[in-house]
Amino acid sequence: MLHRFIQLATFWASIVFIYSCKPGVPDGVLSESKMEKVLYDYHLAQGMAMQHAPDSINYFTRYYQQAVYTKYDIDQATFDRSMEWYARHTDKLSDIYKRLAEESGNVDQTSPTFLAAGTQSASGDSLNIWNNSNYTLLSSKGKNRFLFSEKADTAFKANDRLIWKFKVDWIYHEGAKQAEALLAIEYDNDSIDVRTFDIYSSGTQTLVMNIGQQKVKRVSGFIYQNAPWTERPRLLHLYDFQLLRIRERTEEPKATDKPTNSVNTDSATSSRTTNEETPRQRLRDSLHRADTLRELRPHFR
Structure with missing residues (x-):
């Protein structure tokens, strides 16, 4: 009887222990x-x-x-x-x-379809080449940095602009809010161009670089939360990342409709000037003629 009681007590103790250890x-x-x-x-x-x-x-x-x-x-x-x-x-x-x-809808922007599609503008075209996680969470008591590295392809050309954009939310009240971002372009000749900027506020952050004449090998960067260890964690939410390549559109010289004539006579020049008189010139001439007529009128009648 006592043995049976011990078995039941052990069984129920195990059940209580399992439920008490259930994560929640x-x-x-x-x-x-x-x-x-x-x-x-x-x-x-x-x-x-x-x-x-x-x-x-x-x-x-x-x-x-x-x-x-x-x-x-x-x-x-x-x-x-x-x-x-x-x-x-x-x-x-x-x-x-x-x-x-x-x-x-931020995660959808990392899909290959979105990345392959560029946007056209009057001055050029842009292409979002970001292919990493679209959000991350930094903490003073855990992971305090975010890293990325993009291997370059034919999307990069000399004189292109590179724009790194992302949004920031600081999820704590007390203490300083400071982070540092770095964007680096590595070229085939092993030279590296680097840009850094400090982050103190929430909202959209933007870093702009111009690509040099050398062939680009890799684009990399990081964001480091500069927060001391505290008992209460200080969280930094980073999201909506974009890495935009901007290419300026070059305009080709327009061909003239009429061939230029290297020999001009005085009569031809005078005729062309008269025929091609602009509206502003005509208005100026008419005002001048009106002033001349007023001056020729007698002062006393």
């Missing part, structure tokens, strides 16, 4: 589905705040963020606590941002 979100942390909705509106709120002129206390940023908290019946402490937990579980947070990118 702890109390006080938003569920994955709700966190996804909150983050979607949170980033929309940041975008709306950026439409206003910046101020020293970030009034509009706090105003729109508070509107998101009110909509989902949470406070900033709950949001920060949830972000801290998801930052430690980067696989879950990465899945959330991947779904957000799919909803906004």
Whole structure:
């Protein structure tokens, strides 16, 4: 009897242990589905705040963020606590941002069809040659850099412009916000052209380089989050990447309809000038004639 009781107790203890070890979100942390909705509106709120002129206390940023908290019946402490937990579980947070990118249509832009299609403009044509992940999440307590490298092909030619564009969202309040981006072009002769710029604000970031005369071998770059280690992670969301090759359109000289005559007589020159008189010249001449007639009229009648 005692042996039977021990077996049952062991069985139920095992069941309790299995369910207690089942991965899940702890109390006080938003569920994955709700966190996804909150983050979607949170980033929309940041975008709306950026439409206003910046101020020293970030009034509009706090105003729109508070509107998101009110909509989902949470406070900033709950949001920060949830972000801290998801930052430690980067696989879950990465899945959330991947779904957000799919909803906004960003992931579709990395498809081969999109990359192969260029856009025409009046001054030239552009081609998006980005073929890497279209979003990433950097953290002061984890991965704090993003790297990419593109092997060059026939898409690059001398004097083309290269534009690297992406969007930035800082997902924390306290502490400095600083990151550094670098774009490098490596040529066949092993020379390297490098451009760097610092990132301090949210929104679209742009770096422009001109391709030299040598054949391009590779284009590479990185983004490094310059944030010290802290107990609470400082997250940097990077997304909507584009690497645009811009080629200026050269205009060919237009052929003249009429052959030029190297021998001109005075009579021919006078006749051509009269026949090809512009409207502005005709208006000027008519005003001059009118002034002359007024001067010839008697002053007293």
